[in-house]
Each structure stands twice: as C-alpha cells, then as structure tokens.
Amino acid sequence: MSPLDKLRALIQRLTPGGGMAERTVKSGAWLAGQNVVGRALQLGFLAVLARVIGPGELGLVGIGLLTLSATKRFTKIGLNHALIQKVEDDVDSHLNTTWMLEIGRGVLISGVLLLAAPFVAGSFFGEPRAVRLIQVLGLSPLLLGFRNPGIVYFRKDLEFHKEFVYKIGGDIAQFVVGVGYAMVHPTAWAFVFGFVAADVTKFFISYAIHGYRPYPSFDVDVAKELIDYGKWLTGSSILYFLYSEGDDAFVGWFLTPTALAYYQYTYRFSNAPATELSQVVTSVMFPAFSKLQTDPEQLRNAFGKTIRMSSFVAFPSAIGIAAVAPEFILTVFGEEWTPAIPAMQVLAFYGLMRAIGKTFGPVWEAIGRPDYVTKMSAIRVVLIAIFIYPMTDAFGIVGTALTVTGIFVFPMLPLDIYITSRAIDIPVRSIVYEFVYPFLASVPMGLVVWSLGRISPFGAPVTLVLLIAVGAVVFSVNVLALQWVSNWNVTNDFQRIYRNLAA
Incomplete structure (x- = not known):
C-alpha cells in the first residue's frame, strides 16, 4: 500500500460514523487535531511577529482586536448554538433566515467600527495610530456574515473532519500572508492583513465543502425562535467579553x-x-x-x-x-x-x-x-x-x-x-x-x-x-x-x- 493509500485509509477510519460514542470520539480526534495544528500555526505566527515587530506595534494590534471582539460579542445572538441544540437533525428550513441575520450583523459591526475607530483608538486608548487598523479589521465580520450557513452541520452532525479543512485553511492563509508581509514590512499591518486573509479563505472554503446554497429569504417566526433561544447567549457573550x-x-x-x-x-x-x-x-x-x-x-x-x-x-x-x-x-x-x-x-x-x-x-x-x-x-x-x-x-x-x-x-x-x-x-x-x-x-x-x-x-x-x-x-x-x-x-x-x- 502506497503512502497516499495509507493516508486515505487513515482518513476513512477517522471519519465520524457509527454510534454516538464512536462518533463523539472520532469527532474529538479531528477537533483535537484541528486545535493542535491551528494553534501551532497561530502561535507560530504570533511568535514570529513578537520577534520581528516587537511589543510596541503588537500593542496597537491588541487595541484593534479588543475593539473588534467587543462589537462581535455585544451583537452575538447564538444562532448556531440554537440550531445545534435543536433535536431535529434537519435544520435547512432555518438556514436562509440565519444567513440574513448574520449578514445584517456583519454590516452593522463593520459600520460601527468604521465610524467609532477614531474615538476608540484616539480618545479611549490614546493611540490614534490604531484607527486604520480597527477599520480594516472591520472587514472580518462582513466577510464571515456572507459565509455558507450550512457549515453549522459540521458541528451539529459531529462532522469535524470538514471543519478541520475550514479552520486550518484559514490559519494557513493567515500564517503565509502575515509572516510574508512582516518579513518585508515589520509593522502591525502584518497581523491585520493575515487576519483578514484568513477570513477571505474561510469564506470560499465554506461554499466549497458544503452543498447548501443560501438565498435571500426571511422567516419572522424562525427568527423569533432563534433569537429567543439566543437571548441568554447574547447576554453571556457580552459578559464573557467583560470578564475575559x-x-x-x-x-x-x-x-x-x-x-x-x-x-x-x-x-x-x-x-x-x-x-x-x-x-x-x-x-x-x-x-x-x-x-x-x-x-x-x-x-x-x-x-x-x-x-x-x-x-x-x-x-x-x-x-x-x-x-x-x-x-x-x-x-x-x-x-x-x-x-x-x-x-x-x-x-x-x-x-x-x-x-x-x-x-x-x-x-x-x-x-x-x-x-x-x-x-x-x-x-x-x-x-x-x-x-x-x-x-x-x-x-x-x-x-x-x-x-x-x-x-x-x-x-x-x-x-x-x-x-x-x-x-x-x-x-x-x-x-x-x-x-x-x-x-x-x-x-x-x-x-x-x-x-x-x-x-x-x-x-x-x-x-x-x-x-x-x-x-x-x-x-x-x-x-x-x-x-x-x-x-x-x-x-x-x-x-x-x-x-x-x-x-
């Protein structure tokens, strides 16, 4: 058996299937692998920037990421959690409404960051150099708002081998773009460009590996159902930002x-x-x-x-x-x-x-x-x-x-x-x-x-x-x-x- 055949056999063996215990363990193996590989890429990326750029520039990045995180946490409505928690296996009837809500959230966050960046960076943190960084980071939620809502099935059905491809693809893009830019221009922009490149990559992968194709439609009853479940998650998300x-x-x-x-x-x-x-x-x-x-x-x-x-x-x-x-x-x-x-x-x-x-x-x-x-x-x-x-x-x-x-x-x-x-x-x-x-x-x-x-x-x-x-x-x-x-x-x-x- 060739090395390629052995790799295919290993992937087939690890593909989640069988009973709940077997599926959970195999999904955990994929997710553990995803976290190990992904975290290695992310920490490697950060370690390179720490030496090349230094703490002063990375402090500006920290201001940008804090601002982005705050807007995302304060607008999180727990849509995917609501879909995963449902006992029904098929949630296709909810996906278009989910997609529209996520797009609206992405537009809102990007707009807020565009307008609020001068105040947050200049007045609150006293670092006007972070204004443009915050505004460009605002592209991230806009891109992710348009991604394929069908990716919720990766977690709902414990298909973490597909999520592995989705997440690691983004991490690789971030590492390559960010480190490449840092080698030429050792500034805070290396992190920002790598960060946005990851989300661009994940946007395309989401449509490449899941067959669902969303279209603009909105069901008020579905939206109420999702938001009703997610209201506590919104509150916990805001509080999570405050304490974490x-x-x-x-x-x-x-x-x-x-x-x-x-x-x-x-x-x-x-x-x-x-x-x-x-x-x-x-x-x-x-x-x-x-x-x-x-x-x-x-x-x-x-x-x-x-x-x-x-x-x-x-x-x-x-x-x-x-x-x-x-x-x-x-x-x-x-x-x-x-x-x-x-x-x-x-x-x-x-x-x-x-x-x-x-x-x-x-x-x-x-x-x-x-x-x-x-x-x-x-x-x-x-x-x-x-x-x-x-x-x-x-x-x-x-x-x-x-x-x-x-x-x-x-x-x-x-x-x-x-x-x-x-x-x-x-x-x-x-x-x-x-x-x-x-x-x-x-x-x-x-x-x-x-x-x-x-x-x-x-x-x-x-x-x-x-x-x-x-x-x-x-x-x-x-x-x-x-x-x-x-x-x-x-x-x-x-x-x-x-x-x-x-x-």
Whole structure:
C-alpha cells in the first residue's frame, strides 16, 4: 500500500460514523487535531511577529482586536448554538433566515467600527495610530456574515473532519500572508492583513465543502425562535467579553499598549494547552450532550468522563507552563519580553481554571439552561470590576492576572460545581474527586521542573527542551504510581478512546 493509500485509509477510519460514542470520539480526534495544528500555526505566527515587530506595534494590534471582539460579542445572538441544540437533525428550513441575520450583523459591526475607530483608538486608548487598523479589521465580520450557513452541520452532525479543512485553511492563509508581509514590512499591518486573509479563505472554503446554497429569504417566526433561544447567549457573550477581555481593555487604557502586548501574549501562550482542550470539550460535547438531554443517566456518565479527561490534561499543562515560563519567554520571544514572565506564571493557573470551567457550560446549554452561563458571568464581571483597579495599580499586569485568577478559584469554580451537581443530579464529591489525582500527579512534576530550571547550566533553548522532557517523564511515572496504589484508572478512558478511533 502506497503512502497516499495509507493516508486515505487513515482518513476513512477517522471519519465520524457509527454510534454516538464512536462518533463523539472520532469527532474529538479531528477537533483535537484541528486545535493542535491551528494553534501551532497561530502561535507560530504570533511568535514570529513578537520577534520581528516587537511589543510596541503588537500593542496597537491588541487595541484593534479588543475593539473588534467587543462589537462581535455585544451583537452575538447564538444562532448556531440554537440550531445545534435543536433535536431535529434537519435544520435547512432555518438556514436562509440565519444567513440574513448574520449578514445584517456583519454590516452593522463593520459600520460601527468604521465610524467609532477614531474615538476608540484616539480618545479611549490614546493611540490614534490604531484607527486604520480597527477599520480594516472591520472587514472580518462582513466577510464571515456572507459565509455558507450550512457549515453549522459540521458541528451539529459531529462532522469535524470538514471543519478541520475550514479552520486550518484559514490559519494557513493567515500564517503565509502575515509572516510574508512582516518579513518585508515589520509593522502591525502584518497581523491585520493575515487576519483578514484568513477570513477571505474561510469564506470560499465554506461554499466549497458544503452543498447548501443560501438565498435571500426571511422567516419572522424562525427568527423569533432563534433569537429567543439566543437571548441568554447574547447576554453571556457580552459578559464573557467583560470578564475575559475586559481585563485586556483595562490594561490598555490604564497602562500602555506595550503592557497590553505583554499581557495578551502571556495570556494566549500560557492558556493555550489547557484552553485548547476546553475548546475541544465545548465544541464536541455540546452537540453530544444535546443528543443525550433526554437520557439523564447517560448525560451524567458523559459529563463525568469529560471532566476526568479535561482535568488530566489541564493540570499538568498549567503547572508545567508556570514552571518553564522563564525559559519559554527567553527562547520564543526574546529578552525584550522578560517583564512578562511573572504574569505568564499566574495566567497559567487561570488557564487551568478556564479549562475546568469550560466543561460546565455545554451541560447547562444542552439541558436548555443557557441562563446559568449568563448569571455566573454576571457575578464574575462584578467581582473583577471591584478588584481590578487596586490590584493593577499596585502590581501592574501581575495584579491584573492575580485578580482574574483568584476570582475563578473562589467563588466561581465552587459555584460552577454546585450548580452542575444540582442540574444533572450528580454529587459534588464526584466532580471534585476528578481533580484530586491529576493534582497529585502534577504538583511534584512542577516542583522538579522548576528546581531543575534554576540550576541548569545550559542556555534557555536547551534548558526548555530538557525541562519539557523531564516534566513528561515525571508526570507519567506519577500517573502510573497513583494508578497502582489507588482505584484511579484514567488509562482505561484512553484505551476506550483508542478503540473507538480504531473501530
């Protein structure tokens, strides 16, 4: 069998099919692959720009992305979530109305950014150089508004092999265009052109890989149905921006664009492994949970396995990143970025909290209670608003990082656990139990890696590679030891996943 035939056979084997468990696992494999490849391209892109352009220019990009994100979050109406949550498999009757609503939203966002850019960049952030960047970034929602609405089936039917092509195609375009431009003109425009190129590519791919062809028509009843479900998601989206990016906006306003670049970059890189896992969980398990919403026992079992796997990956990822942060910053970004090291170490633990916390939202949405997400987000926003100013004033971006992380540790995570236990009738101790063993396996690993990093005689790049290898070995040994002395059997879950992939 030729290498090409082997590749085709592998793709055929991994194409989602069969029962719900097999389809969910194979979809998760595709989405995990998508997130690994996509995140590698994105982080590689950001790392190149960090060295070529520097934090000053990237702070301008941060202002542009914050402004774009705010307008998108404040106008999100959760259309795809509403379609995925529907029990019916065929939602074609809703797609044209969805398309028209998305186009209207894209036009609105682009218009707002065009008109508001001078005020936002010049008056609020005090950086008039970001005006044109914001206006060009406004092309992104306009392009995505016209994309094929049929792509909702990729998630609704767990066809993530198609979404892989859609997303990775855009990431490749961003990397090629952005890095290519940066090599010739090392300015903030390299990021902007790469960002827009990704959305142009995704627009064309959406029509190339799905056969649905939308046409202008609008059903008022369908629109009311979609918006009625999405109203809570709109609220939670606004609140999500305030608690997940409001800290970025505060840093950009209160400190400087350079401080914003430090904060945003350390956030993205420190959170990447843990939050990419949570993205897989959210994207795969929401449609899977939705299909199990009428079977409480299966829903509880699926949730238990999900949080077990999330914790198993999130704990070592977060603790490991905190331990290697000094070597990572020096190796990937350079000495110009060393002031960001303490913030990265704190934000690594925020990534851990996010990865765990993201497990609860899909359950609430699947059982028809998206209002839980909104209400919990509101509490978090209020707490951040209370503490972020004094903490940032006292400790800079480290104080900002401590604020968002500390609030997640208490009271948000305990509240998430309690609400979920009541919503699906699962004991609190059963949820907390899933955190114990990953914690016990990860903490000794983190201590070993941190200690070796402080005494290593090698340069940062060599030390980083060695520390990652040592960390992986120590964690693996700890896992095997814990399984030997207790009833923790996480390897059984991996074996089950492998069997479903091989089926």
